[in-house]
Amino acid sequence: MLKLINTQIRVIHALALREIQSQQAKLAYGFGWVFFDAFLAFAAMMIIKFAIRGFNRPGVPPVTFLVSGLIPWMMFQTTYHAPGGAIQKGKRLLELPMVTELDLVLASALRIFLVYTILFILLGVIAAIVDGIAPPRFPLGIALLFFFMSLMGIAFGFVLMALSRLYSPAGKFVGFFLRFAMIISGVVFQLTMFPPTIWPYLLWNPLLHVEELLRIYWFSNYQTPGISPLYVAESLLGMAFLGLLLERYMRRRLPS
């Protein structure tokens, strides 16, 4: 068992490094694009936030609030595209007996995670300086939640990949739904900005829990009712189980 895990880690490492090296060769479309994309999204959100000043809660640092919500969300969005994209892009690598579809997906997700981690740290430091706030209260918790967000992206990506193979426009519907989900997932607006009557329904969304927990672990006086780390763990386990199950089921139905 240990030998198998070792082999899998070795393969993922080799694939992720290969992908990073390929991206270095075309910087404009690789790392450069991720940073530019994040900057554009961040600028757009800042404009929205400052335009609707009423949504800014007193005592909440606006720039750090946005960074702590937007970057994990962007990573989730990029990661959930990884399963379908990585398998399509790495199809030729599947001709090597050592490489499986799961390896390709995990390697791609690892690369995305590394790029967004660098971005998150960089923007986090800049935001803290701009807002003039102290460093995060519980950095380990933030790191763990950031990692959970990546895992959720992978698991959700597997579910979406299975759906897309059964019904090809599924990806487009989900993309549309996620744009709406961004509003209710705590990326720009806190849970407490919504009417209390809909809180119980909004709290079904595990991404909202992750986003709000990130702020709770970051700021000293930030509080949101009904948020639970246990719910995040349970949702992650459930989604990962479902995602891997569907991946296993769909593997035989891959077009070769």
Added chain:
Amino acid sequence: MSVTLENIRLAAPGPDAKRLLFDGLSLHIGADSRVGILGTSRPGNGALLRLLCGTRVPEDGIARRDGRVSWPIPLSSFMVVGHTLARNVRFIMRLYGIDDEEFPRRIAETVELTEFVNTPLGKCPKFVKSRLAFALGIGLDFDMYLFDGSFAPVDKPFKQKAAEISSARTAGRGVVVATSVPAEVEQNCESVYVLEGGRATYFEEASRGVEHFKQLLAMEKAKDKDVGAGMREGSDDEDEGLGDVDLVGAAVADALD
């Protein structure tokens, strides 16, 4: 070390997925055996090699393998043309857990590519890619080596040396050569499976299998001629098509005769 396929059913890849490449195919390749696979269909040969190394999963049937089986040599699809030869080799090293700094240099030396070690593959002459693909496949330690098309799949000037390298490397190990060129099997294999109608027929003596395959080729050719003649006459008969008949392979086989 052995590979066994039992009652395999496999569909053709891509848009032709309803057509079956294999239906009820069974074969066994034991340790140290040198086996040829003769098939008139190139996609069929390739698919069988992928089944043997485990990169294709059959729709039905059982594929059993123990020991380390190579990929179909010369596989080059994993190579990145923007990467140097050394970087491409290092990717395989990481994948297979080879911890030897000298490995890229040794691989390059084996196939006389030392001067290209630090050159991006895209800027190298054409023969570099095929030699590297051959050297990487043969350079790794496997219990069974699978060859796609030829036992020495490189450019003509290097073919003789490549055949010597292959022979030395595969001594005492399993060898499978899947091809439509009978001479490849006659020179390098002891026994042979002939692919016919989605199944494999075993011949303990390679020469007998080759004879059978040549008859098969002649029949396919005659059938093609009939179809061609029928089309010329403007016949309304249903066109059976050429399927995946490897006419190039058949022509080479004829030339070798």
